[in-house]
Amino acid sequence: MDRPRRPSPRHAMTLTDTIGYLAATLTTAAFVPQALLTLRTRDVSGISLGMYAVFTAGVAMWLAYGIAIGEWPIIAANTATLALAATILGLKVSIERQRRRDDGA
Numbered sequence: 879m880d881r882p883r884r885p886s887p888r889h890a891m892t893l894t895d896t897i898g899y900l901a902a903t904l905t906t907a908a909f910v911p912q913a914l915l916t917l918r919t920r921d922v923s924g925i926s927l928g929m930y931a932v933f934t935a936g937v938a939m940w941l942a943y944g945i946a947i948g949e950w951p952i953i954a955a956n957t958a959t960l961a962l963a964a965t966i967l968g969l970k971v972s973i974e975r976q977r978r979r980d981d982g983a
Contacts (some may be wrong), residue, residue: 895951902955909962922970930970934963 914920937960944952 898951904956913962930967
């Protein structure tokens with residue numbers, strides 16, 4: 879009698895992979911409401927420039943790490959999170975610069 883073959887570990891999505899993708903999806907999705915609200919209202923007064931700068935740099939490092947080790951959950955999550963965080967950071971910098979120009983004029 880032949881035993882049923884198990885899928886190769888290289889090709890089967892494991893519970894660990896599933897947890898990784900779920901964690902990546904949830905933590906990335908958490909940034910969507912803030913990014914949309916910031917884009918819609920352009921209100922960045924409650925956003926810490928220092929925190930977002932350090933956070934965005936950290937996400938970029940996680941992305942580099944994911945690429946280096948070839949882990950798709952890390953790569954996918956941090957690509958999306960980097961885009962969202964960089965958008966918020968860019969708006970914060972841009973709006974604050976404009977506000978300073980307006981206050982100084």
